[in-house]
Amino acid sequence: MSFRALFIATCCLALSWAIGVNSATAQPAAKADKMVRVTYPVADLVVPIPGSPGPDKSEVLVEKLMQVITRSVAKNSWEQVGGEGTVQYFPMGMALVIHQRQSVHEEIARLLADLRRLQDVQVSVEMRLVNVAPAMAKHLLLDMSEHGRPVRDISDVKRELVDRFVTMDEKQVAAILRLAQTDETAIITQAPKVTMFQGQKVVLRSTHDGLDAGKALAVEGFHCDLQSVIDADKLVRLSLNLQHPAKSARTFLIAPDRTLVWNVGTMTEGRRLFVLATPRVLVVEQEERVFKGEVRGGAEEQSAPEAWPKRQLRDPKERAIEYRLRQPISFTFKEVPLRQALEDLTIQSGVQMVPDIRALENAKVDLECPISISVDDIDLKSALNLLLNKVELTYVIENQVLTITTREKGRRWPRVTYPIGDLLKSAALVNGDAKKEEMIAGTLKDLIENTVAKTSWESMGGSATIQYFPMGKAIVVTQLQEAHEEIALLLASLRKLYEVSVEVETRFVKMAPGSAKQWRELIAEAGRGLDRNESPKPRTFASISDIQLFMLLESAQGDRATEIVQAPKSTLLNGQRGGMAMKQNTINWGCQVQPVVTPDRRNVRLDLSIEHVMNDVTKSIKHTTSAAKQFVVADGRTLVWDLGETVERQHLFVVITPRIRVQPQEERIFMGELERIPGR
Secondary structure (H helix, E strand, O other), X not given: OHHHHHHHHHHHHHHHHHHHHHHHHHHHHHHHOOEEEEEEEOHHHHOOOOOOOOOOOHHHHHHHHHHHHHHHOOHHHEHHHOOOEEEEEEOOOOEEXXXXXXXXXXXXXXXXXXXXXXXXXXXXXXXXXXXEOHHHHHHHHHHHHHHOEOOEEOOOOOOOOOOEEEEEOHHHHHHHHHHHXXXXXXXXXXXXOEEEEOOOEEEEEOOOOOOOOOOOOOOOOOEEEEEEEEOOOOOEXXXXXXXXXXXEEEEEEEOOOOEEEEEEEEOHHHOEEEEEEEEEEXXXXXXXXXXXXXXXXXXXXXXXXXXXXXXOOOOHHHHHHHHXXXXXXXXXXXXXXXXXXXXXXXXXXXXXXXXXXXXXXXXXXXXXXXXXXXXXXXXXXHHHHHHHHOOOEEEEEEOOEEEEEEHHHHOOOOEEEEEOHHHHHHHHHHHOOHHHHHHHHHHHHHHHHHHOOHHHEHHHOOOEEEEEEOOOOEEEEEOOHHHHHHHHHHHHHHHHHOOEEEEEEEEEEEXXXXXXXXXXXXXXXXXXXXXXXXXXXXXOEEEEOHHHHHHHHHHHHOOOOOEEEXXXXXXXXXXXXXXXXXXXXXXXXXEEEEEEEOOOOOEEEEEEEEEEEEEEOOOXXXXXXXXXXXXXXXXXXXXXXXXXXXXXOOEEEEEEXXXXXEOOOOOEEEOOEEEOOOOO
């Protein structure tokens, strides 16, 4: 009897010891994820950048930021949906006070770091003004034509000056400045260096006490608005809106560290002004900032997390795995064990594939089960999906390898911040209204929700979320890994749409009836073009080749009464509407054009609106000739359009040559980082 009592007592002691050990081990885990209150300074995220398009009030951005946090991080743990987490904004210190579990705080800190990283990239613009005599201007123009590289102009405003622009490297710029300094009357002014955030607009002006106090200024009262946006292919989209000495606004695509040389035009006494602008991309490293204070929870005092882990860029080896998954592969397995198939693929593809032994054992998956499959020249990603679907497995990229695991364990919901500022700017240019960026961002969100994993979004009852944050012009997406890949490809394909632009060269010709008759005969021989808006009495028009255009212009120049006005070349994005205005004595020419490239990229649909205004000063009367039509012109061919007679019995012709330009984007933003991604 005593032995039995001793045995029972021993069991009780062992049981109590086991309970104590379990409670001791569970207590630190529970304590590690207790509710913690942390104060996050967010002034840099909610105070609007002066000159940036978007909300002007910080209260609007605070609401946006709080919405992004509560909808993207542990969305079911917040007070408004029945959870314990709370978020409050303290306006005096411009800080968010968040009461949440420590694991959630780590995700919040990473999200804020991602949003701040969007502001790490800035553009520094260095500008020089060169004012030279007419003789020196000819030498500078010759140097520009010989050594300059053409630059894309994607302006969307009317042009009133015939100007030229190229880009040069540092050595070429130094040479052109040395050449300008040989002119004793040359005035060269160095403007202060300006550093801007993405999309920020700044004003650069000179006064008597401005750019070069106490010395002669290149231009008195010089006034220019600057705005810069970095494209996905790391080109700087630099907008210059010159107010003085002449009004001209242009938007250029410039490679960083190259210098734009812009011949603005003629000033007083025939002198010429050249503007040299050099954009440089600056990357500012910003550490995550969290106020560290004491937090009281009940009767117990607990300190906030000392430091949040720094958010690093994705591992280069993992990015290399993503790249190799998109490369084609061919293999054939016939009754080969799964383990052997993975080893063979590791050798053939160069991607290390490691099975998750514990997860496979728990799912009762045998690595020795035979596999039969044959694929030929398909992406490694698709081949792996076909192979693993046979045994209901999947893969994840982690720890610099490709881990083969079960579908349940492989389902992850990473949060990714996608910068979309370049897409918003391009779409706003095409739509003709830069103030519609917020609406375009909403359209982009709807597009993603309706085309990528449609049933997984919160609006359809799923768990995935997508939020737009206007301060950094980015969308924050919480989704499955495979859906993120589709989103990245979708954004890449949208960016490819803006690679296509159309260079339009326009000439206005006015000639006497005799010369006009010759033109009409040549046009009739060339054959008619395709008019989309056929009218009962169509004017004469034709699509001609370069040789036929040369013959036409040569015949026109034989008549001294013929006037040919060459408009500046303009480059427009596909679908963008642009205009130009030319003035010649008492005559004004105006042209509005919208080019649309056909899907095969062989033809351009031109929507043209032409206006010719002749001012009769003696009678104070304006005689206007206008016409609007839509044509389809082959790439590189020239449209010649007869507008008819003026009141002076002179004939008007418009000669327009569209040329399709494709600017390939080699590097794209993939999951917040630069990565090669093929568009679709």
